[in-house]
Amino acid sequence: MKIKQKPLIRVVVEGNCPTMSLTEIRTRGHAFVVDEPPYRHGTDVGPTPLETMLGALVACTNVIARRIAHERNLNLRFRKIGCEGMLDHRGIDAEADVPVPFPDIRLTLEAETDASEADLASLKDALEQRCPMSVILRNAGSRISTDWHIVPAKDATS
Incomplete structure (x- = not known):
């Protein structure tokens, strides 16, 4: 079976890091946050x-x-x-x-x-x-x- 070559797809994600536990992620015009619970020095505003x-x-x-x-x-x-x-x-x-x-x-x-x-x-x-x-x-x-x-x-x- 011949495998068709396809170009790799570039996936870009950027994170803004206002605190040691909070990361604000942006990709393709979308945004979400990733955080830690308070007992791990986070503010629990996201998963x-x-x-x-x-x-x-x-x-x-x-x-x-x-x-x-x-x-x-x-x-x-x-x-x-x-x-x-x-x-x-x-x-x-x-x-x-x-x-x-x-x-x-x-x-x-x-x-x-x-x-x-x-x-x-x-x-x-x-x-x-x-x-x-x-x-x-x-x-x-x-x-x-x-x-x-x-x-x-x-x-x-x-």
């Missing part, structure tokens, strides 16, 4: 960097799964995607050499679909290969488990 990263995994999972479904003419809609990461804080606290800060991450996906079991299994495999956040985290050594709860699309209104 922490690690919560933001897990949020990016949730959002990326939604976008890429829906894109794959669209490409395959499958009906897929997420009711909710939950994410729980188990953080080994010893590396942050300089207590131990921790090669993987999030050794385990669990995604819980509540979805409506009319896809067959075979189509859904194929979509799940493609999602693991194509979701950039999932690929980055897995390559860093995190184990990501996914727990899918499926409701048939025809029963979705109940």
Whole structure:
């Protein structure tokens, strides 16, 4: 199979850092804040960097799964995607050499679909290969488990 070369896409994010814990992020005309809770010297006006990263995994999972479904003419809609990461804080606290800060991450996906079991299994495999956040985290050594709860699309209104 011949692989089509595509140019790399430049992604630019800029952070303004008014305090040691608050970062104001800007990208493509959008803005959001990342902060720490007061017990970590923050003002708690936004999610922490690690919560933001897990949020990016949730959002990326939604976008890429829906894109794959669209490409395959499958009906897929997420009711909710939950994410729980188990953080080994010893590396942050300089207590131990921790090669993987999030050794385990669990995604819980509540979805409506009319896809067959075979189509859904194929979509799940493609999602693991194509979701950039999932690929980055897995390559860093995190184990990501996914727990899918499926409701048939025809029963979705109940």
